[in-house]
Amino acid sequence: MASSDRDRTTVAAIKKLILDRRLTPGDPMPTESELMDTLDVSRSSVREAVRTLVALDILQVRHGTGTFVGGMSLRPLVEAMVFRGILSPGDSFDSLREVVEVRMGLDFALAPRVVESLSGTDGGQLHAYVAGMEASAARNERFLADDRAFHLDLAGRLDNRLYAELVAAFWDIHKSTAPSLGMVNRRDLAETAAAHGAMLRTAQAGDLDGYRAAITDHYAPLLRVLADQAQQQAS
């Protein structure tokens, strides 16, 4: 058996063991020796399969403690996509445009339920995030923490953990790719902060069309910069 086939077999065997024993995220895994005995494979096969499964966040190694079932988060997606985004400098504006468009698509898809959830409410923590962004923009500073908290609050209003994870993952991919492109100026910061405020106000007013327009405004400064940069590159 070629080593790649053997690896895949051991990976599959460990997954089957997790299922058969009804283990869930955070549960301890059998030791390396137990896995060798149970699956009848070598120590190196177990180690290699565990490494593959750790990379996928299906397993988690806590040093000094042992191996556990992982959170199966979207972290591997973020890692691969961030690397893809910075891989080809020539294509990076295009990669980032694709990421921003996906974020916008997720926001549009989320729009009806966000508006429904916020309509007629006091907006909770969202006002604090918007105020934080506006204050930062006035000082010509970026406002990553408030920005992320704002979008995660919105995404958390669906009864859909996967959707919220995707919103967080693409926010992370976006912000990990964007700094290298050096696209921050005072006008863009102020416009972006204001767009978050408009998203909140329109949602509270139950105004779905206004909310959709605010989403478009939210991404407009960035898409404008990306279009400019792509044009400069082409000329």
Added chain:
Amino acid sequence: MASSDRDRTTVAAIKKLILDRRLTPGDPMPTESELMDTLDVSRSSVREAVRTLVALDILQVRHGTGTFVGGMSLRPLVEAMVFRGILSPGDSFDSLREVVEVRMGLDFALAPRVVESLSGTDGGQLHAYVAGMEASAARNERFLADDRAFHLDLAGRLDNRLYAELVAAFWDIHKSTAPSLGMVNRRDLAETAAAHGAMLRTAQAGDLDGYRAAITDHYAPLLRVLADQAQQQAS
């Protein structure tokens, strides 16, 4: 240095090497020995880092040929999400509902541009896929290939490779999770095939509201089954 720190360092060093040498997907990587010399790390460190990067599709090993820069596809996402979906039988209807809602969200976000792209056209290959689905449904057979081809054709109408990959990834996650739930009956098949036809017809007619309604109809049979199953489980 703890082994996990050393691993992360080697993973980061290999990524940096790919960037510094401006390698792109499909390019050959240096040999294991060259990596050991260049990065000044042990053979086992190189092997472990390569395994992590292969799991993320950042590297690819072709046996008998060598190691290459990988496609950085969404395959790792699919693998982790499919496993997460089948991990907790108790939650699997809920996991699948989340996946189906994400697919629906992606389709809604895509809707304006799909309608714009298909309005007034002959619809190309899409008619053949719909005819294939209807023929299969009449024989009480599933129609996975035509179904996937239909959704990928729609997603390919955006100038956004990432979006098309996400549509494909969530199609794969959905179909790899759903069979275990045994939810196929004649009425659902016929209704789903017909909904694809309605999506095509409304898009060709430039009818965005009609297209959105067809998307809702497309997912209705499945969401109905999921709601029934969740209720049976609760009672």
